[in-house]
Structures are given as structure tokens and as C-alpha cells.
Amino acid sequence: MKAPGGRDETLDTLQRERFDVLVIGGGASGVGICLDAASRGLRVALVEQEDFGCGTSSAATKLIHGGIRYLELALRHLDAGQLRLVLGALGERHVLLRLAPHLVRPLELVMPVTGLTQAAYYGAGLGAYQMLAGRRKVGPLRYLQPAAVARRFSGLRQRLGGWSYYEAQFDDARLALTIAQTARMHGAVLANAVQVTALLRNHGRVAGAAVLDNHGGQRFAIQARCVINATGASVDTIRRMDNPDSEPLVSPSIGVHAVYRTSWMSSGCGFIMPRTTDGRVLFILPWLGHTLVGTTDEPWPHGRPPAVEDHALDYLNEQVKHYFPIEELSPTAVWAGVRPLLRHDGHHHTAHLSREHAIEVSAAGLLTVVGGKWTTYRLVARSAVDRALVELGMSAIPCRTATLPLLGGEHFRAANRMTLLEGGLEADIADHLHWTYGDLAGQVAALARSGFAQRLVPGYPYIEAEVLWAMRHEWALSADDCLNRRMRLGFVDQAAAQAARPKVEALLQESGTRPRAISKTSSS
Secondary structure, three states, rough: OOOOOOOHHHHHHHOOEEEEEEEEEOOOHHHHHHHHHHHHOEEEEEOOOOOOOHHHHHOOEEEEEOHHHHHHHHHHOOOOOHHHHHHHHHHHHHHHHHHHOOEEEEEEEEEOOOOHHHHHHHHHHHHHHHHHHHHHOOOOOOOOOHHHHOOOOOOOOOOEEEEEEEEEEOOOHHHHHHHHHHHHHHEEOOOOOOOEEEEEEOEEEEEEEEEEEOOOOOOOEEEEEEEOOOOOOHHHHHHHHHOOOOOEEEEEEEEEEEOOOOOOOOOOOEEEOOOOOOOOOEEEEEOOOEEEEHHHHEEEOOOOOOOOOHHHHHHHHHHHHHOOOOOOOOOOOEEEEEEEOOOOOOOHHHHHHHEEEEEEEEOOOOOOEEOHHHHHHHHHHHHHHHHHHHHOOOOOOOOOOOHHOOOOOOOOOHHHHHHHHOOOEEEHHHHHHHHHHHHHHHHHHHHHOOOOEEEEOOOOOOOOHHHHHHHHHHOOOOHHHHHHHHOHHHHHHHHHHHHHHHHHHHHHHHOOOOOOOOOOOOOO
């Protein structure tokens, strides 16, 4: 496989070639479709107007899960669609733990109960959940006495029993980036900061897109036999480029998360509130040495950028106060993401909308993907590429992604961490590199040893070498790209990210921003 070059070469390739498939959008669905199509042998291009995973795909609750709330809705309303969603997600949880073990890991969750009736109700639901998972379950289901719950959560306001079960936790932005990198390894041509301004037509059919390079200012056209609109909450914007009279497919909802510097999660367990005032499940999770609380769910106006409003933070704080003492705490970071929920007539509360996906093909051949969630991104991608093959008039080609290791995961071993420690890295930095870059961590460590081992900010494991690595190998074009998505400092501690920004900008300026290909050499 020929290694791709820098950004200039990538943009030249996008202009020069005619692709089988052009994917618009670099979130979970977009990069998943790109990898699926490329791994089946199609010539694929992907453009993202900002950065890979920069929207909702980096603002998730950091869980790969079947969806216990969807199972409750399925059983309560005899909803086969919700049940299919849970079954598919449980299978995908198992797949992702295998394909990306450095980014997706088991996490124990505790669901508290206040009495025998509640214990029986939740126990029955979780038992059904485990039964549906079968051999794909992540860990055991067991009841915890109040003393066991108190050992896990020392700050709990009251003595409560609870059910312990397992899901998987992940780094959403890193996973999006890793899927994009894996697609590049399979021959896809990807570019961030490239915005679609219009769709091209040939004999009445969509045949590519006119684009603007938001980084360099260049305008050009990309030719493609099939165009897939995978822009999440913005799918209706692209659809209106094809047909200005298109009815909306998306019912957008906003989800807000807050991160705290606390010791609530010192045991490494998560805490789940199964019933909140708006009917949602609320998670309190350990994440990157902090505590993550989320999420809200309320309708959000079309086209309005996501924003964290005071009432949303008040809502999160009030829900958590039922269990934990947080009166005097302030979050170190907050963020919001707009969910592209599939629109259903007659539903007015987004917390009750399904996360199922749908594929629309317009009269002119534009293929639009809407709905879905992170856990099922691979299933969404598979169905989209299957339909694209039909539109291309090609014979069916089997999907390969269920057994295709993601970059960094193929040779990931626990022993790799010891190698990093023996190379002189401090323990927290070694852990961070190990769990972020997987079997590529040794290459980042080697870059650090060449003179870029300094921390970007005290108290956090992010180092100078990661900025260079992000710029050279991971398409990073700005400090935000580095601090928010290649590293997660901006999602953990926004003040620390601001303190690190001058150093990151200086490194980018000194080294230039010309991403290069990654060697697939293992660090083991």
C-alpha cells in the first residue's frame, strides 16, 4: 500500500482523481463509512469542513453500551425497533473491545436501589440485558450490599444497595481519529478543513462536490460516482443543496456534560442514575482522572451551534446532589453536542426518540445517513456502503470491518507499557501514551526522547512530542485540534488547555503543519 503524503498532495489527489465514493462528514458515521468502503476495495474520499470528530462525535458520554434505557422502552412498549438497537449495540460493544483494546475498555457501573421493589425491578431488567448479551457480556451482574457500594463511592450521601454490571468506556475523539487513520491505511483519501459548498451534477445525477479548503483558501471540485451525506446534525443542510424543498430528517437534541475534579470515582467505578426528572439515564463516570457527569436531553433549534446554558448545568448539579455533595464544586470543563436523532412524527420529547438510523437516497442519487449512535457506527457504515454498492451498480462485496483491527490495536499488549517505563517515561505519561496510541506509543516515546518530552502543563501527562505527532501523522492543523481531540485536555480542564495553548501554537509554528503518514511498525 502506498503511503499518502502531506496535505498538499492530498488536496491534489482529491482534485485529480474520480472516486467511487465521496463521504461528506468526518464524525463517527462518516469515518466508519470511509473505512468500510475502502476496506472493500472502493476508491474513497472523505472531506470534513472542520476536524475529524469535532462535533457530536467528540462530545459523547464516553460509553460503548447496549443501552439499558432502550431495552426498558422495548419491553414496556413492545417495540421491536428498540430491541433491535439493543441487540446490535451489545454485539458491537464486543467487537470494539476486540478491535481497539487501547481505546475501549470494560467499566463497572453501579445502579443504586432504595428498596426491595426497586431492586427486583432493576435486577430483572439488568438480567434480561445480560441474557441478551449472552457470551458477549463484558462482566458479571451482581447485587452489592450497602457496605460494598459505600466502598466504591466514599462520598455517597446515604447508604444504598445497588446492582453492579459492566459496559465499555472509550475515548470518542481518539476513536474517530483512529478509524480515519485506519481508512487511510486502506487507501482512502481524507482531508479535514475542507467544506462542501455545492453538489455537482452530471446528467441530473449527483456526481461530486464543489469544496473550499478552509485552511488554505483554495476552491476546487471532487468528482465521485456516489456521494454519501454523513454530516450528523447538518445532514439537512447538504440535502437542501440537492433539493431545496427537502423536508427535515433530523430532530436535533442537545446533550450537555460537565467534568469535575473530585474523588467520587476513586474506585474506578461508574454510577448510573436510572431515572431523572426528564426520563433519561444520567451517568457519573470516572474519566481521565476526573469525574464526568452527563447528559441532558432537550430539543435544540436547527442550525444553532451547541452551547452550554446555565439551566443545563443546574439540571446536572441538581440530579447529582441527590447522591453526592457537590454544592461547592465548579466544573473544570463543560461541553455540549447536538444529537442527530431520526425524526418521527408525533414525538415531541427527544429523550423518547430512537437512536436507530435510516438511509435516504434522493431522486438525484444523493445518499444520506441519519441517526445512529457511537456504539453502532460500524453497523450504520455497513448498511450505507451496502446501499452505495447498489447505487454504483456493483455486485455485493462483503463487509470486512468486524475483524479489521483499528490502528494501534493490532499489537497492543500490556507488556508495551513496561517498555515505555523502561525507556525512562514517568508512570502517568507512560500510562497515557499506552492507552492513547496503543502499539504506536513507542514511536511517540521515541519522538519524546529526541528532545520533546516536556509536559505541556503541570499536573497532566500530555507532552510536547504529541503535538508534533498530531501535526505530522494525525491531520492536526491548529492548537484546538491538538488540545481538544488529539489530546483531551480541553475536555478535561479548560483552564489548563488555555495555559498550554501558547506552547502548542509555538510547536506548530516551528514545525509547520504538514501531516505525514504513520508507519505501521509496532512498539512491542
